[in-house]
């Protein structure tokens with residue numbers, strides 16, 4: 001069978017997802033074939049250009065028409081967060097499998113409605129997945145496997161940070177990521193969501209409470225004249241930044257362990273620096289996106305005098321996803337997570353199981369984001385997070 005994909009949106013994430021859809025069938029032996037059927041954008045020439053550049057068969061301007069088409073099987077949503085819920089719910093109700101970019105939504109209410117729609121759709125064999133793509137960076141999947149195998153023993157503490165610096169320049173214009181009505185939140189939802197998800201994924205533990213502060217360092221920015229997303233030209237006039245630039249928070253995990261988080265777009269010199277370190281009684285594991293083909297392991301059970309962080313290269317064919325690529329030692333990059341994501345979704349569709357992260361996983365992250373925002377806004381310290389429904 002052939003699964004025909006419609007991608008809604010064509011910004012930075014559209015480019016990354018296109019690489020995923022194009023490469024997954026070329027690299028992995030997928031149980032079904034994939035057709036990049038149509039890319040959707042409001043601006044017809046821009047959508048047509050994206051289709052031609054990235055290899056989509058056609059382009060369209062109305063997502064509703066595309067979602068209703070009989071010849072579409074998968075709807076891939078790479079739009080800003082304010083349209084995720086409407087598109088995802090419509091697609092699931094039309095019987096389409098859905099891949100939705102992170103964070104799942106802009107509010108907990110939207111995420112709940114999406115998770116409920118995914119639950120109803122699952123009963124009809126329709127799958128839904130959230131694009132927390134870093135889960136599928138081989139080293140991150142390996143971290144999860146090693147923690148589950150007990151390599152660090154009991155998880156006692158987690159440190160996670162996601163640092164970027166693209167807003168340090170006060171002339172950077174007011175793009176949608178800086179507007180609450182479009183993005184939901186700022187650094188918190190855009191990149192803090194990744195480290196919340198990664199912490200829960202890698203440790204297998206849920207965040208049960210958080211306490212945080214948020215800050216907006218540059219409060220007014222030039223209006224956007226052209227472009228969108230992470231790049232754009234400033235025009236005349238100024239507008240108010242309505243989201244956070246920096247989010248700092250602590251968290252309590254379901255086994256009682258503590259976690260600390262930093263999500264910032266003001267880490268001068270840090271372009272896309274995601275780090276996580278998991279400390280346990282038997283050892284520690286660390287990952288750094290700037291060195292993404294490796295994990296660091298400290299074996300606390302090694303003989304005294306022989307202990308130290310060891311760099312494990314995650315480039316062996318036995319490592320997650322790696323065997324399908326190049327011979328041992330030949331490295332992978334940022335885009336490979338998108339290929340692995342497309343592969344796992346196709347396999348989940350054919351197997352009839354929801355690939356992780358599910359919309360329920362996305363909802364849990366959304367609850368954590370809302371709890372950080374509530375703690376910061378009301379200066380109220382620890383805010384409890386409802387556990388996932390069983």
Ligand code: SOE
Nearest residue numbers: 012102164190191194230272
């Ligand atoms: C911008 O901060 C961004 O593109 C995020 O939205 C992505 O999720 C992350 O992968 C890279 O940075």
